[in-house]
Amino acid sequence: MxxxxxxxxxxxxxxxxxxxxxxxxxxxxxxxxxxxxxxxxxxxxxxxxxxxxxxxxxxxxxxxxxxxxxxxxxxxxxxxxxxxxxxxxxxxxxxxxxxxxxxxxxxxxxxxxxxxxxxxxxxxxxxxxxxxxxxxxxxxxxxxxxxxxxxxxxxxxxxxxxxxxxxxxxxxxxSVLGERYTHGVVFSFYQQLMQQKDKDVKELVFLSDGTPLKSYxxxxxxxxxxxxxxxxxxxxxxxxxxGTDEDIMVKDIADIIVDYLGLKGKVEYKFGKNSRGWIGDSPHIRLDISKLQKFGWNPKLSIKEAIIRTVDYLKKNEWVINENYFREKN
Missing domain, CATH: 3.40.50.720 (NAD(P)-binding Rossmann-like Domain)
Structure with a gap:
């Protein structure tokens, strides 16, 4: 081929x-x-x-x-x-x-x-x-x-x-997570925390109220x-x-990242006003993956494991968080 x-x-x-x-x-x-x-x-x-x-x-x-x-x-x-x-x-x-x-x-x-x-x-x-x-x-x-x-x-x-x-x-x-990940909520949360390394108490800004249910x-x-x-x-x-057979609240994604980085009790959450982070953001995404599963495929990693893999990659490749993925457009 x-x-x-x-x-x-x-x-x-x-x-x-x-x-x-x-x-x-x-x-x-x-x-x-x-x-x-x-x-x-x-x-x-x-x-x-x-x-x-x-x-x-x-x-x-x-x-x-x-x-x-x-x-x-x-x-x-x-x-x-x-x-x-x-x-x-x-x-x-x-x-x-x-x-x-x-x-x-x-x-x-x-x-x-x-x-x-x-x-x-x-x-x-x-x-x-x-x-x-x-x-x-x-x-x-x-x-x-x-x-x-x-x-x-x-x-x-x-x-x-x-x-x-x-x-x-x-x-x-x-949404997909893992090695070479360059944008999205996990990226945003990690980037925000790294930009406040020297602060005793860090602030994590959410685009939504933290309640959207997402699948990764x-x-x-x-x-x-x-x-x-x-x-x-x-x-x-x-x-x-x-996708996976799971979904997760955006606030819970932040909790996983904060806990994994050993920052529990050192981060204040600043939530948005509603369940949509922007126009076009769906407050709930979870797909039925049974059609592909019938052919023998199943996701090996849970959402939590995929989040941790992504954070590990970003920690080892901090040049990524300084890149501007979304360029200015005409």
Missing amino acids: KAIITGGAGFIGSNMVDFLLEKGIKVKVVDNFISGKMNFIEHNLKNPNFEYEKIDMKDADKLKESFSGDFDIVFHFAANADVKGGTKYPTADLHENVITISNVLEAMRVNDIRKIVFSSTGSIYGEPEIFPTPENAPFPIQTSMYGAAKLYGEGLIQSYCEGFGMQAWIYRFV HYVGDCVEGIWTGLNKSNDKINIFNL
């Missing part, structure tokens, strides 16, 4: 790169290296099965050229993942998530690449009424630019499968789940939720 991984220098993408290379699969990373990090892939530079190319995926012609070379499959992870910034930068998801998936599919069509793995999101369910939320749940009103763009991507992929004989594996993730899963479990679905399900269009 020869695989292209868009966004392969990012958090989930780079973990997928390592996973595939360990299986002897040839991998080409295509990334613009704006949010992706060379640090995440540089250990693979001497691997003969690895190559990378810096490309802006909004450049359709360059992308078509990059996809030439008898590739079998595209893993499309490249995206603007700034859900919170959707209303501040209303066209960012159009440019980074909508136009890019169109360009990716066209580059695949022109180069006769028939298989795509797409990283979608549980955000497409908006604020559902069914928990855990199954893949066939009715779609409510879209509440975020990010979720709407990902839903468009799913639809476009499905139409290319029908129109051009392609095959797709679409994964709707809950470990990046290692995520890539294993992707691989399981890819190898065990062979329909034209294969759609899976990816």
